[in-house]
Amino acid sequence: MDMTTPLVEMRDISIAFGGIKAVDAVSVDLKAGEVVGLLGHNGAGKSTLIKILSGAYQADSGEIRVGGELVSIGSPRDAKRHGIETIYQTLALADNVDAAANIFLGRELLTPWHTLDDSTMEAETRKVMGRLNPHFRRFKEPVKALSGGQRQSVAIARAIYFNARVLIMDEPTAALGPAETKQVAELILELKRQGIGIFLISHDLHDVFDLADRVSVMKNGRVVGTARTSDVTQDEVLGMIISGKCPTGAVPGPGALRD
């Protein structure tokens, strides 16, 4: 699998907000059917990095390749066109409209008269939600009336419904209980089997370690190092997160602590 072209390659990405380098010359990549964990403390630059990939921010410098081709991602719409879907930490749901309206937001299904095809959208929503959360029944209600797990299902449904090639999950289990967390883990493995590449962002090592094929650790906006999860221990990765020290099993990045 290492021989194939990476699905996504972000190279030397930098972005600064008012003089502070939130992301500084970061390079990460992702292959088809691979789960890459992006780890680091709060404020390490993980969310900013993936927001560049999902089109919410534009990088000051660096390049993004999708399937080997150089692309420019200027808006969330561009990212979606390249098959990059994101589940945000905040879920990014419009609380006042129902599940179907959220799932199809920005990509509504239309009738031949260019009106909203609400019936088809609701029927499709029932299908995709039936897969993710079979007990879900509250299709007519604004999503603010839903539980944390149900809201999460809606956000996930929005990302997977449109045949994503790359899925970005920012703290996907932060709002969930143990049973729902397990459900999300199973979903990730299922999507991986389908050949979807997944960036899994978390500040919690245990969430990520079992699911990820590789991890990249960030600290102060820079990559400390990247490692296969089979080559390093959890303690070593913890050391990367906390002190920025790169173990022998990992490839050091520009942010690695130098002796």
Added chain:
Amino acid sequence: MTEAAPAPSKAGESGRSLSDQLREIEFDPRMIGMVAALAAIWLGFNWLSDGAFLSSRNLWNLLVQTSSIAVMACGMVLVIVTRNIDLSVGSMLGFVGMVVGLIQVRLLPELWGFEHPLTWLVSLLAAIALGSAIGLFQGALIAWLAIPSFIVTLGGLLVWRGAAWWVTQGQTIAPMDSRFRPLGGGVEGAIGTTASWVIGLAICALICVAMVFARRRRVRFRFSLRPLWAEIVMAVLACGVVIATVMIANSYALPVGIARRVTEAKGLPWPPGGLFIGHGLAVPVLIALAVGVAITFLTTRLRFGRYVFAIGGNPEAAQLSGVNTRKVVMLVYGLMGALVGISACIATARLDAATNSAGALDELYVIAAAVIGGTSLAGGVGTIAGAMLGALVMQSLQSGMVLIGVDTPLQNIVVGFVLVVAVWLDGLYRKRLG
């Protein structure tokens, strides 16, 4: 097909709140509350005025007086739903009205001569174009330069009122073109009894067809259905309101002199005992209804409306979903401006004069109508029908108080009081049922 649940079991049903069930069958309990409040106001004033309030004459005028505010309230709902506000609509109405007056009284007569058959249309289109342009400009400042809408439109309130004076250095322009005046109602703006019946019955037919189609669609997708009796009651109620409105408008007689002139113009003899000729529906009321239907369609059936509500619910989410939120906000203000243009024509035609003070304080009535109609100032929530009912409630209070002889200062006190209480009650209601 686990997702299809055409007939949820009774056990499942009892576990959900009443509002859930009502929402499931697409029925809004808030609307019933508003209609009840309106009924109470009408019956109360009718009692206090010894039956004058519910006379056909008063109701006809009430609807005509509501039109201008109701048209603008439709746009204000969208503005407020996107978490913005527009304080400039009254001043814009004044400015656009002055320009419309100038066009048809000074400009077009010089080009085409007085009473040209197209004068009214050019005036109306110019008003809509000018209103849209002003709205888009203010919207651009709000959306692209990120200046708070409160400030932009507060500036607009001063600027356009000043501009309205500037058009003619404060001079009032009158009279309007005779084909333009029907836009404001009055005897010329009544369409007559036969046409009213035709339009009324057509609306009833449309209501029934729309309900049948909606039901069929739900059957096709096996969604839960309203009970058939509820569907029929709804249809009967809706058609009943339409037919009652037509009957009331038709039973308001033209003044004898005008009735005689109309009869003789048709070459018929004027009978010695006189003749009863009804007004029929008024043009501005029909315009307001058409605008209400169009904007309701826009908000519920088109992508644009979906975006407007999504922005109100969570602007960041809408943007991350690929919605061009700035463009949508700018277009909302453009639409608000276009509706102000229409209202400016209604107001100018009704007064048969363009004055630079036209529309003063209208912004407050328009916002109040939207808010009484259930539009949340926090954004994301509101309906067009609610706002139009809200406009009717406001106007009913006002003309009711005029009818029973309440002094102007006290009228303002009552209206202000009612606004605050209505919003408080609505909040209580939302907490309990929402």
